[in-house]
Amino acid sequence: MALRHAVLAALLDGEFSGYQLAKGFDIGVANFWHALPQQLYAELSRLEGEGLVAGREVVQEGRPNKRLFTVTDAGLAELESFAAAAAKPSFIRDDLLVKVQAVDGVDAAPVIAQLRERAAVAEAKTEVLGALLRRLRGDLDEDEFLRTGRRIGPYLTCLRGLAFERETREWCLRTADLLARRRAEAARGRAGG
Amino acid sequence: MALRHAVLAALLDGEFSGYQLAKGFDIGVANFWHALPQQLYAELSRLEGEGLVAGREVVQEGRPNKRLFTVTDAGLAELESFAAAAAKPSFIRDDLLVKVQAVDGVDAAPVIAQLRERAAVAEAKTEVLGALLRRLRGDLDEDEFLRTGRRIGPYLTCLRGLAFERETREWCLRTADLLARRRAEAARGRAGG
DNA sequence: TGTGACATGTAACGCGTTACATGATTTG
DNA sequence: CAAATCATGTAACGCGTTACATGTCACA
Numbered sequence: 419m420a421l422r423h424a425v426l427a428a429l430l431d432g433e434f435s436g437y438q439l440a441k442g443f444d445i446g447v448a449n450f451w452h453a454l455p456q457q458l459y460a461e462l463s464r465l466e467g468e469g470l471v472a473g474r475e476v477v478q479e480g481r482p483n484k485r486l487f488t489v490t491d492a493g494l495a496e497l498e499s500f501a502a503a504a505a506k507p508s509f510i511r512d513d514l515l516v517k518v519q520a521v522d523g524v525d526a527a528p529v530i531a532q533l534r535e536r537a538a539v540a541e542a543k544t545e546v547l548g549a550l551l552r553r554l555r556g557d558l559d560e561d562e563f564l565r566t567g568r569r570i571g572p573y574l575t576c577l578r579g580l581a582f583e584r585e586t587r588e589w590c591l592r593t594a595d596l597l598a599r600r601r602a603e604a605a606r607g608r609a610g611g
Numbered sequence: 612m613a614l615r616h617a618v619l620a621a622l623l624d625g626e627f628s629g630y631q632l633a634k635g636f637d638i639g640v641a642n643f644w645h646a647l648p649q650q651l652y653a654e655l656s657r658l659e660g661e662g663l664v665a666g667r668e669v670v671q672e673g674r675p676n677k678r679l680f681t682v683t684d685a686g687l688a689e690l691e692s693f694a695a696a697a698a699k700p701s702f703i704r705d706d707l708l709v710k711v712q713a714v715d716g717v718d719a720a721p722v723i724a725q726l727r728e729r730a731a732v733a734e735a736k737t738e739v740l741g742a743l744l745r746r747l748r749g750d751l752d753e754d755e756f757l758r759t760g761r762r763i764g765p766y767l768t769c770l771r772g773l774a775f776e777r778e779t780r781e782w783c784l785r786t787a788d789l790l791a792r793r794r795a796e797a798a799r800g801r802a803g804g
Numbered sequence: 805t806g807t808g809a810c811a812t813g814t815a816a817c818g819c820g821t822t823a824c825a826t827g828a829t830t831t832g
Numbered sequence: 833c834a835a836a837t838c839a840t841g842t843a844a845c846g847c848g849t850t851a852c853a854t855g856t857c858a859c860a
Contacts (some may be wrong), residue, residue: 630811
């Protein structure tokens with residue numbers, strides 16, 4: 419049950435509505451955790467019921483009212499005990515890797531196409547993350563920001579996300595090229611020679 | 612519902628029992644997909660019911676009987692259509708990253724400890740994966756194996772896993788050191804000066 | 805004699821996903 | 833006039849996790 423903690427961690431940066439959190443426009447959480455709006459609305463209501471966040475209605479004109487949430491002291495305490503508890507090991511869980519695992523037994527063409535598409539997505543994400551990092555550190559260079567900044571958690575998680583996306587891109591491209599070359603070889607083998 | 616496909620992909624390498632699959636001793640799947648024994652037993656039974664895998668009872672002496680499974684033609688067709696379908700985007704979902712995200716609001720000490728522990732786990736995993744890669748490619752060097760090998764899917768996914776674990780290790784160590792240095796600084800600041 | 809590996813399950817629960825529902829306002 | 837954005841939910845379903853259950857054999 420880490421979604422609630424991800425929400426609490428995100429709310430350390432200020433007041434947000436469920437809609438805002440869902441958009442992932444905010445800082446970093448979206449890079450390593452993802453949740454659908456319905457989940458967030460439900461989780462925020464539950465957290466409010468337990469007194470871990472406090473919500474306030476903001477009346478708007480020209481658009482629907484919204485509820486902005488902040489972390490309460492009880493919520494901070496909950497985060498504190500979460501952070502101190504043992505972390506579960508993580509692993510990659512990805513459809514595309516399953517497909518590559520099976521690539522010797524199935525047609526490689528769609529797998530190659532998906533690898534290239536994923537590489538493009540990863541590249542786009544590295545740019546978004548790069549821009550986010552620049553925004554977070556402001557005028558400072560990275561070392562100085564990390565030494566003296568007051569809110570470095572989101573920066574650190576963004577760095578992890580950036581490295582992950584870069585690795586993803588490189589592996590996808592390398593793997594796609596390799597599979598494409600093998601297909602070309604095999605076709606040549608069948609044709610003649 | 613990719614667990615069934617992960618199972619089918621794993622069974623491309625031969626006959627396995629639920630227990631063997633669960634142990635993850637086998638070929639690579641364990642590096643990017645994880646499932647508990649109960650899940651696998653249930654999934655294998657379901658797959659057998661749908662005719663996507665075929666199981667045969669192996670009577671053993673001195674230990675319990677087991678059921679070994681292989682992929683059927685229908686299973687291969689299922690894998691084929693899975694591989695051709697659009698892949699969902701993946702993302703990291705990790706408790707430890709949530710904790711780092713929140714590190715400005717909570718005590719950093721346990722987070723630092725967990726980062727170092729995770730780094731050690733990641734290092735151990737890189738060694739296991741390295742050994743697995745050597746075993747898979749046999750006498751050939753990597754390039755040659757990847758050009759000419761018949762079963763390269765597991766090798767490619769292991770490469771991804773290896774890169775991931777390396778990145779994880781580096782990031783964890785860097786982050787842990789940084790947080791530790793900040794704590795030391797803060798303590799010095801409070802003490803005197 | 806007890807711990808761990810081998811081997812396979814059932815049952816309950818909770819989280820995540822998909823589908824559905826509502827309704828105003830801005831933008832093209 | 834249609835589509836996207838803002839904004840919040842309910843309901844059903846399925847997968848993943850945790851806890852529980854069973855029994856043999858090897859090894860220390």
